[in-house]
Amino acid sequence: MNCLVTGVSRGIGAAVCEALLQQGHGVWGLSRTPPSASFARHPSFRHISCDVSDADSRQRALDDLLAADFSPDVVVLNAAVEYMEEPDRMDWRKMENVFRTNVEGALFWISAFMPWKDHAQFVAMSSILAQWPDADCPAYSASKAALSLAFRSFRFRFRSLPARFKLLILGPVHTSINPRFRLDVPPPRGVVLPEEVARFLVKKVLPSRKKTFHYPWKVGAVCRFGCWMPDSLFERLTRSFRR
Numbered sequence: 001m002n003c004l005v006t007g008v009s010r011g012i013g014a015a016v017c018e019a020l021l022q023q024g025h026g027v028w029g030l031s032r033t034p035p036s037a038s039f040a041r042h043p044s045f046r047h048i049s050c051d052v053s054d055a056d057s058r059q060r061a062l063d064d065l066l067a068a069d070f071s072p073d074v075v076v077l078n079a080a081v082e083y084m085e086e087p088d089r090m091d092w093r094k095m096e097n098v099f100r101t102n103v104e105g106a107l108f109w110i111s112a113f114m115p116w117k118d119h120a121q122f123v124a125m126s127s128i129l130a131q132w133p134d135a136d137c138p139a140y141s142a143s144k145a146a147l148s149l150a151f152r153s154f155r156f157r158f159r160s161l162p163a164r165f166k167l168l169i170l171g172p173v174h175t176s177i178n179p180r181f182r183l184d185v186p187p188p189r190g191v192v193l194p195e196e197v198a199r200f201l202v203k204k205v206l207p208s209r210k211k212t213f214h215y216p217w218k219v220g221a222v223c224r225f226g227c228w229m230p231d232s233l234f235e236r237l238t239r240s241f242r243r
Contacts, residue, residue, distance in 0.1 A: 168200075
């Protein structure tokens with residue numbers, strides 16, 4: 001398969017590239033900075049410098065892909081940002097960047113490829129925080145909720161086409177996006193590694209005809225049976241390792 005992955009310089013995106021390449025797929029990766037991992041030298045990997053939050057940068061990357069006659073079978077929309085909001089402030093510039101990256105930076109690629117690549121799989125990396133609020137970064141929860149609802153809507157809008165829109169709803173992952181985590185120490189209990197997420201995506205998500213996936217399994221249990229949970233209780237229970 002020909003695969004496009006956003007946000008490949010580190011974390012989940014880098015792990016997904018590694019897993020796809022190990023399975024023999026061709027991968028084009030997008031990120032602001034080139035990945036430093038060994039997979040970046042793989043003959044089936046190509047990198048394009050792209051800031052998915054910037055419209056001009058996205059268009060240049062798309063032009064490069066089209067010039068290379070790239071036709072994706074799988075598009076993994078992984079790039080995301082968040083930040084720690086001060087309790088007594090609301091920083092609009094940072095909030096705006098979250099939406100531009102997490103929502104615009106994902107939906108652009110669907111608009112780019114859907115007119116002529118209607119059998120592709122589009123996989124959005126969502127979060128359990130799309131269902132519950134995040135007091136530290138409200139824009140992060142809102143952006144993941146918007147992306148998730150857009151994907152659910154696409155399933156109806158394009159139901160006559162073979163394109164598939166899959167949501168991978170994640171619990172806390174040990175990456176640098178979460179300012180609470182130190183990557184030089186093992187992850188806290190209940191927090192998964194990017195490599196685990198990547199293996200799940202390649203082995204379970206891509207081959208399946210299902211539409212929504214949860215990882216790890218506890219996230220699925222909470223999302224399915226925890227709808228009764230008040231926001232205040234969720235905040236208290238997840239304070240130490242959210243995202």
